[in-house]
Every structure is written in C-alpha cells, then in structure tokens.
Amino acid sequence: MSETASVLDPRSIILVAGVMGLMMAFVIFFLRRSYPASVGGLREWTLGPVLSFGSTLLFAARGFVPDFVSIVVANMVLFQACIYHYVGSQRFLGDSGSTRQWTVLNLLLGVGLFWFMAVHPNYPARLILFTGAVTLMFVMHTRLYMRHSSDDLGMRLMTGVLVAQAVVAGLRGISAVAGLAGHGIMDNAWLQSGYLVMYSLTALFLTIGAVVLASDRMRAEFEFMATHDTLTGALTRRAILNLCEQELDRCQRTGSDMALLMIDIDHFKLVNDTYGHLVGDAVLRLAVARMQRVLGEGGHLGRYGGEEFLALLPGSGGARAEHTAEQLRNALLQPFDADTYLASTWATSPKPPTPPTASFGIASHRGEGETLDHMLLRADTAVYRSKALGRNRVEHAG
C-alpha cells in the first residue's frame, strides 16, 4: 500500500505533468517561429502548458508559500492554462476566440476559492467550484472539436483527450459532492491520484495533439501551395496535367469517357492595357471563381498559361463536354455583382464595363492509344478555330 502511495504521490505526478507540458510548449514555441501567421492559435497553445507548469510549481509549493498562493492562485493559473488551450483551439480552427470573458469567470472563480479557503474554509466546496469550471471548459472545448470534426489523427486525439478529461473532471466534482473528496489536494485517496494521473496525461496529450494538428495544417498548406495557382486558386499547370494523365490512364484501362476543355480569355491584353494589370488580375480571379462554380465536383480547372485555362471533365463524352463548355461560357458573360472591386472600378471608368468572354476548344477522348499531348494539341487547335471564328464560342477538335 505504501509502495502504491509513493508511486502515485500527487506532488510528483503534478510536477512530472508540468515538466512534460513545459517541454511540449518549447516544441510549439519553435513551430510558431517557423509557421506562417495563417496557422492560428500557436501563441495560446504555447502559453497554456507554460501556465500549467506555473500552476504545478505553485501546487507543489504547498506549505512553503501562503495558502492563498498555493490554493487560490494555483487553481486560477491552472484554469487560465485551460482557457489558453481552448482559445488556441478556437483560433486554430478559425473561430474568433477571446480569453477575456473566460478570464472574468476565472476571477470570479478566484473569489469563490478565496471565500472557501479564508472565510468559510471548505475543501469540498472549493473542489466543486473548480471542477465545475474546468468541466464546463472541457465540455466547451470538446464541442468545438466535434463541430469541426474530421478524420485527422490530431483532431481525433484532441477530441478523445478532451472527452476523457471532461468525464474525469465531472466525476471528480461528483465525488466531492458525494463527500469522497478527502480533506486536501495532497490527500492520497485513489480518486485523487486517478485524477492527477489523468491530468498529467491530458496536459501532455493536449499539447501533443496541438503539435500534430499544427504540423498537419502546415503539410496541407504546403500541398495546397504546390498544387494551386496563387492568383486564381485554380490548379497549377503541373497539377492539372498530373490529374489529366491519371484520368487518361483510367480511361484506357476501363474504357470510360473523358474530355478536355481548353479555355482562353478573349482580348485579355486589351483589358490590361485599358484598365491596368490589377483589374486584369481581378478578371482572372472572377473568371476562375465562376468556372469553378459551374464545374463543382464534376470537373477540375487548372491554369494552363497566363489567361489560358484547362478543364478536365472525367466521365464526359463530347456532347456532355459541349454542354459544360456552354455553361462555362454563359457563366463568364454574367454581369458583375454590384459590390465587387471590378464593378466599382469599371463603373467609374470612361469605358462601359463588360464581363470577360472566352473561347473554348473541346477534345474528347478517342480511345486506346491516344496520348495526353495529342489531346492537348487537339484542344488547342479547336481554341484557335474558335478565336478565328469570332471568339466567345465553343469548338470541337476534329
């Protein structure tokens, strides 16, 4: 029994937990230095474990510092650590999180803890107050991850750890209500030790989860940057050609259909020359947004060259590809939305605004033996014919 007590000595457990959390805070701190600002929440995720460690020192100093510090301040610092973890998650997941209202709750918590320490000393009441606040925090934190749920390892790890911690904190509160809390945090009741073990694992796994999530986000961002054009958000030339190669391969194995659309914006040099390159850029972005809306999940759009785009239509034969091309052509012709940069720029211009038009060339898969280069050449030739016949039209490759 005495051996068990020494293995699960609460003071050692919370110290080890704090040190582990602090080490993970270093990891996040260095990640933060090298990650772009678009990966939000890293500052809060660094502060969380640092505060946890601070609370650990304060708890461990029980008997050496005034009780106000080792009880009231220590609990408040620990709760503030939970707040930073939560707000870090909110910012990471793109929600607007603020520590302010939670800090107010923390101050109220401090008043309550002080009351039940100095005015009406009552350990179970303090425990109920603290576990109530912490359980609320973990439930909110869990709900946040459930709202943004995905199959990512980091997301699942975070959700699992938070659910476990919400349950344990809740049970600890219930045990206090049921009179099983003992007389102080250093009481070695099995529930107390169990809670502290759980706490140490949570502190560590929350921070590990944060590191995993941040690395996954970075990988996804790099992958996106490598495969998407920065100006328009369409796929890069290499990415769309890779997809075309894969699709062609599949067609030749299974005999299914596919079609390529070469799309060239008309008189684009004139847009640049008349309105400037910034407007030209906005026109390209608008054209891509409109075409992506039409294609949806059914096709892929890549930027083939400056104002030339390539759409891949898996499973489409010639007739379906023509229908899609007409939809794309019509989408480009629609007037500008009144509140866009383009509408306001062009409205104040001496020349009346006109949405861009484009010329389309379709090359549908002809069957075995056809290469991607050949399909691209056919689509390109069809675009030239479309230009020669007056632009703003769809032509089939021969």
Ligand SMILES: Nc1nc2c(ncn2[C@@H]2O[C@H](COP(=O)(O)OP(=O)(O)OP(=O)(O)O)[C@@H](O)[C@H]2O)c(=O)[nH]1
């Ligand atoms: N603003 C802007 N312009 C670009 C970009 N990439 C290419 N361009 C411009 O696109 C124009 C293409 O001009 P051309 O190849 O002569 O074609 P066009 O004026 O569209 O004429 P047609 O294709 O014959 O209808 C050039 O002026 C390029 O500078 C870009 O990223 N942004």
